[in-house]
Amino acid sequence: MIASLRGICRFLNLNQCVVDVNGVGYLVAITPNTSVSLSEGAEVEFLTSMIVREDAMQLFGFLTEEERSTFELLRSVSGVGPKSALAVLSGLSVNQIAESVASQNDSTFRAISGIGPKTAKLICISLAGKIGVTSTNEGEKTTIRSTDVVLEALIGLGWTNKLAEVSVKRVLNDAPDLSDAGLLKAALADLGKGKSVGA
Numbered sequence: 001m002i003a004s005l006r007g008i009c010r011f012l013n014l015n016q017c018v019v020d021v022n023g024v025g026y027l028v029a030i031t032p033n034t035s036v037s038l039s040e041g042a043e044v045e046f047l048t049s050m051i052v053r054e055d056a057m058q059l060f061g062f063l064t065e066e067e068r069s070t071f072e073l074l075r076s077v078s079g080v081g082p083k084s085a086l087a088v089l090s091g092l093s094v095n096q097i098a099e100s101v102a103s104q105n106d107s108t109f110r111a112i113s114g115i116g117p118k119t120a121k122l123i124c125i126s127l128a129g130k131i132g133v134t135s136t137n138e139g140e141k142t143t144i145r146s147t148d149v150v151l152e153a154l155i156g157l158g159w160t161n162k163l164a165e166v167s168v169k170r171v172l173n174d175a176p177d178l179s180d181a182g183l184l185k186a187a188l189a190d191l192g193k194g195k196s197v198g199a
Helices: 065-075 082-091 094-102 117-127 148-156 161-174 180-192
Strands: 004-012 016-021 024-029 043-052 057-062 133-136 139-142
Touching: 004 024, 016 043, 024 082, 043 065, 057 065, 057 082, 065 082, 065 094, 065 117, 082 094, 094 117, 148 161, 148 180, 161 180
Parallel strands: 024 057
Antiparallel strands: 004 016, 004 043, 016 024, 043 057, 133 139
């Protein structure tokens, strides 16, 4: 699994970059926003997501962990493949994606080419509780965090996926800065009190 690449940008257009790493050229799919920050002949470093299929291997490159995490979350939605996930990130910032999910505003995703009404709705529903909106001392700022590890732990302990997601979302609304360990402990306490029954 290729998790990152650092080398010289040998070729660049709006959607692709060839990274020369010690004489080996890696073709990396990128967003237009990423492309405009790069230049041919300069050093570049990507965090990557590698997609392996029977007929192809593809690399998708991102400049920040936040972008890569959002890409992976989008891919977890039924009907959203890697190309569609990259299209969403090409048309929307990470903040806009998080805000749209938080407000369940699927019209934002319907505006992306290749994303139909059903898929747009699924993105909002599937990512609810997995994308947190927090505030900082610098003002309101939207951040993305993956709660997959915590959800898997709760499900492994016998809670249903729905109850786990509802509890995690509720805890994050009250304490968005919790670590995964803290979130798991708080969610277990929440579930133990029976707050999620019937949610």
